[in-house]
Amino acid sequence: MERKxxxxxxxxxxMEAKIVNPTTGQVVPLGMKGEILVRGFCVMLEYWSEQAKTEECISKDGWYKTGDIGSLDAYGYCRIDGRIKDMIIRGGENIYPAEIEQFLHTHPKVKEAQVVGVKDSRMGEEVCACIKLxxxxxxxxxxxxxxCKGQIAHFKIPRYVLFVNSFPLTVTxxxxxxxLCEEAEKQLKDGK
Known part of the structure; x- marks a missing residue:
C-alpha cells in the first residue's frame, strides 16, 4: 500500500527507465536520486523541425530526459522528488528543494514554504526558504x-529565510x- x-x-x-546523476550521466544505484530517463514506444522520435531541442532531450539511443528528479526502487516503482531545473548546486552538493519544503511544512507555524537557490559568490548557490506563515x-x-538543525543535513539548512505574504503565480x-528566485535575490541584495 505504501508503494502505491x-x-x-x-x-x-x-518501457525502460533509469536514474542517472544529472552532472555525470552515470547510472545511480536503486533508491538513489537522480534524473529520470525513459525509453520505449511512448517516447517521440524528435521535436518537429527543432533539431537542437531534440539533441538536448533525446539521446541517439532513444533515452528521453524527463527533467524530473526521482528514484526507482527494486520493484520498479518510481518516486518523483522535483524538477532538475529547481535543483540547487551548493558547493558541489546537489540539493532538491522539494525535500526541504516537505520538512519545513512540518513546522507548526509554516503555512507554505518554497525553497529556491540564490546566487552566492563563494558557494555558487545558497539555499533560501521563502515562507508564508x-x-x-x-x-x-x-x-x-x-x-532544521539535527533534522536535515547541515548543507540543506536554509542560509536565508524570507517571510512572504504571497508567491508569484501563473494563471493556472x-x-x-x-x-520567486529573482524577488528573493533582489530582497537579499537590498537588505545587505
Whole structure:
C-alpha cells in the first residue's frame, strides 16, 4: 500500500527507465536520486523541425530526459522528488528543494514554504526558504534554522529565510520559482 500511495507507480510493460546523476550521466544505484530517463514506444522520435531541442532531450539511443528528479526502487516503482531545473548546486552538493519544503511544512507555524537557490559568490548557490506563515503567527529566521538543525543535513539548512505574504503565480495557479528566485535575490541584495 505504501508503494502505491507514495510513488507514481511502476514501470509499464515494454518501457525502460533509469536514474542517472544529472552532472555525470552515470547510472545511480536503486533508491538513489537522480534524473529520470525513459525509453520505449511512448517516447517521440524528435521535436518537429527543432533539431537542437531534440539533441538536448533525446539521446541517439532513444533515452528521453524527463527533467524530473526521482528514484526507482527494486520493484520498479518510481518516486518523483522535483524538477532538475529547481535543483540547487551548493558547493558541489546537489540539493532538491522539494525535500526541504516537505520538512519545513512540518513546522507548526509554516503555512507554505518554497525553497529556491540564490546566487552566492563563494558557494555558487545558497539555499533560501521563502515562507508564508499560518495566519496570526510570528516567527524568526533563527527559529526556522534551529528547527532544521539535527533534522536535515547541515548543507540543506536554509542560509536565508524570507517571510512572504504571497508567491508569484501563473494563471493556472502554479508557483513561478524563477520569479520567486529573482524577488528573493533582489530582497537579499537590498537588505545587505
Amino acid at each position: 500511495s507514495e510513488t507514481t507507480g511502476y514501470l509499464i510493460d515494454h 499560518v495566519d496570526g503567527q510570528e516567527c524568526t529566521a533563527e527559529e526556522i534554522k534551529t528547527f 495557479g502554479k508557483i513561478q520559482k524563477h520569479k
